[in-house]
């Protein structure tokens with residue numbers, strides 16, 4: 001399952017992503033945590049100290065390696081240099097899985113021990129002004145998008161992305177890559193306006209979007225969110241003493257998280273899990289191609305000097321049917 005946490009800065013994306021990842025680890029599920037937020041704080045929220053967080057390898061600096069690995073022997077992709085963030089997989093591409101070892105994880109992921117088990121953590125690396133541009137060939141979130149577009153994941157395997165809701169993810173199509181998007185909103189006008197903007201983009205692409213109310217203090221906060229976002233409001237989370245203690249560097253055992261917050265996390269998971277049966281792999285592939293062709297035309301062809309539309313492998317669908325092999329074949333949608 002691919003799950004994104006988005007929302008305005010300070011709303012609690014990183015906090016709720018980290019709690020959700022801890023919830024998954026505690027249940028024994030396999031998980032990859034990805035920090036693609038402008039403010040890179042997921043490592044510390046998962047308990048890393050400053051030195052450990054600073055030593056995490058940046059995916060954004062390893063784009064050539066990631067591209068080279070993923071393109072494999074795909075004859076439609078002549079070189080890593082002609083691979084842009086939306087270049088879709090096709091026959092010959094290498095696909096990645098949540099649980100396997102592979103060179104992308106070797107280069108970019110580090111294990112983080114949590115109560116119940118370890119998860120893999122990958123980080124985009126700190127953002128610069130150039131990363132916030134819409135086209136940006138070297139975009140750091142591009143590394144994440146390539147990873148997601150080559151990922152074959154089943155139920156009980158999770159990739160959780162802590163993500164900024166910005167123009168970059170809308171232009172590239174990154175926002176369409178998830179089974180479930182949790183929009184974290186405080187009960188404020190600003191929190192709700194980010195939701196409206198996201199909803200607007202999401203509408204045409206069938207993006208599954210639910211609102212997680214955060215920093216809720218009283219019934220009036222819930223009433224406000226309910227009035228503004230209606231049935232999209234899935235759960236609410238109050239101010240957590242567990243989180244406060246964690247931020248002081250003294251994380252209690254995870255099973256001591258407040259019961260209401262633990263229930264909220266279980267609801268998030270059940271909601272994400274419920275989307276599995278409704279997966280539409282052909283639509284997923286179509287959207288990948290749609291955004292690739294859009295990027296090819298608006299900047300990619302010019303930037304690479306290649307006809308990037310020719311990278312699309314017609315009839316190729318990313319699915320579980322591709323089996324254990326690392327090389328992609330054409331599979332009937334499952």
Ligand SMILES: Nc1ncnc2c1ncn2[C@@H]1O[C@H](COP(=O)(O)OP(=O)(O)O)[C@@H](O)[C@H]1O
Nearest residue numbers: 008009010011012013014015215238239240243
């Ligand atoms: N439910 C919560 N309980 C207590 N503190 C919270 C909660 N949610 C967020 N915070 C605090 O609010 C601040 C911003 O949260 P953060 O997750 O970093 O936001 P974002 O990633 O959206 O920018 C952090 O100091 C965090 O600890």
Ligand SMILES: [Mg+2]
Nearest residue numbers: 014037039041
């Ligand atoms: Mg954050």
